[in-house]
Amino acid sequence: MHAWDGIVWAFKTQPNFKVHMILSSAALVLAVILEISRIEYAIVIFTILLGLAAEMINTSIEAVTDLVSTEWREYAKISKDVSAGMMLVVSFGAVCIAAIIFLPYFFI
DSSP, X not given: OHHHHHHHHHHHHOHXXXXXXXXXXXXXXXXXXXXXXXXXXXXXXXXXXXXXXXXXXXXXXXXXXXXXXXXXXXXXXXXXXHHHHHHHHHHHHHXXXXXXXXXXXXXX
């Protein structure tokens, strides 16, 4: 049950995780309304899971970095910056995928 505890903790304490959950729910509702294909559903669900996993990895890296050192250190900054960059890349990719999948339904 430790894995579930981690998910619950992330949802309760991480504002960005909540944002991802809200946007993910909106994407799934839109998918139902637009009646997207099964393969598109698979891509949307995979993208959602990738985003949530990346957010949890980012949170874990930040927590471990803070555990190791609470004072400013160059390598701690690099660690946090790179993990935040991972999240930015995944978020950008998710927006691109959403545009590719959903926009055509509005213009057909």
